[in-house]
Amino acid sequence: MRARPHRLNATIAWLFMIGSACFVIGSVPAYANATGGWVDGITYVVGSVFFTGASYLQLVQAQSPAATAVDEVTQHDPARVRLWGWLPHDRSWLAAAIQFPGTVFFNVSTIAALTHNATAAESDRYVWRPDLYGSVLFLVSSVFAVLAVSRRFFSFEPRSFPWRIAWVNLLGSVLFMASAIAGYVMPTTDALVSTRLAVAGTFWGAVCFLVGAALMFPTWRREVASATAATSA
Template sequence: MAEPTTERIWSPTPTHQCWAFIIGSALFALGSVPKLGETLGVDAINICYFVGAWFFTTGGFIQLHLSGPRSTDGPDGRPTLRVDWLTAATQFVGTLAFNVSTTFALTADTVTEIQRRVWTPDAGGSVLFLASGVCAVVGYRGPHRLWAPRVREWWSIMINLAGCIAFGVSAVAAFVTPYGVTVAAVLATSATLVGALCFLVASAIMLGPSRSEVPTTG
């Protein structure tokens, strides 16, 4: 008797991962366009962030799924965490933090919450994204040179790290003092835009069937 076969309804790929991050980044960038909130309204802007965060979470989940096993045997035979898995896991948890904060921003009702109702990257998610970006750099340095500008993966990792730093700047600038004053509202929005564009470019660079080197001219 033949063995029953099962087929996956959907098998995620790196291309799916890239497109999820690209769409999420585009929505984040749209929500951060200066003065757009005055035209579309606060709720429309926060919907952009809310939906974008779910695309980020989808991309993060795919990345975690594709990252492979959590650990490998170290030189001494003991299990050692793999950097690829740690990078993906840290970023995925960071996207979940953004899901929570974008939901709060979208559903804020009280006067105190309204003062900071337009979403900006929260501290928890930003720290996790930054940790993920650093892990990616450390992991890349292992099998490759730290300076490899001809390789598109290197560009993707470094631009992603720049985006993580920008989100961290935004989180600090968006801090609300006990007097209800935002530290630097314009900087918070601008840094969110820069970070979103960095994530978009970092993902777009990796679109394609292979991690080939970036062609040079001349």
């Protein structure tokens, strides 16, 4: 299979941006009140589907060197991409490979959340657990992404676009984790641990992912320009 590298990167960015935007919108109380719980739930489902599509394409990109090692000319040429790969020693690949099943867990949790009148036990089993598992995988993936672009985990490289993306996504993953923990339904009261934290964590976490996805465009342009300069030298 072949794909134009710049189109593949742009598609990944747009899918992540749309998915993030759905989670941002869905977590706004005014939107939920105006549209109703079912429409709000569908918004999350749609967002999770875009996340999954973007995540899989990012995995394909991570395991296809021909899709990233490009200059101004070759970024427009169809390059061979690998739909399946095994690169456990590549931190970028590990980040993408761990992130993908995380998005699948979000698919499960958002679809399960559409069920009405679920008991606390059912909500925790079919909604909260997949959400928690997905959040854990996102967090682990984000750590590997930081390690992939930094000399050291706590190195400070604000001029690097990949460094910015990795850290803003890590912040988003932390916020999603906080939201997942706060979303546990306590069996004794049928109430969430913290509704406010669950909503805020989802909203601001999705905002972080939206920013991270938008930064993929200038990151791509800078890396292509650097490759072009190196080729011309």
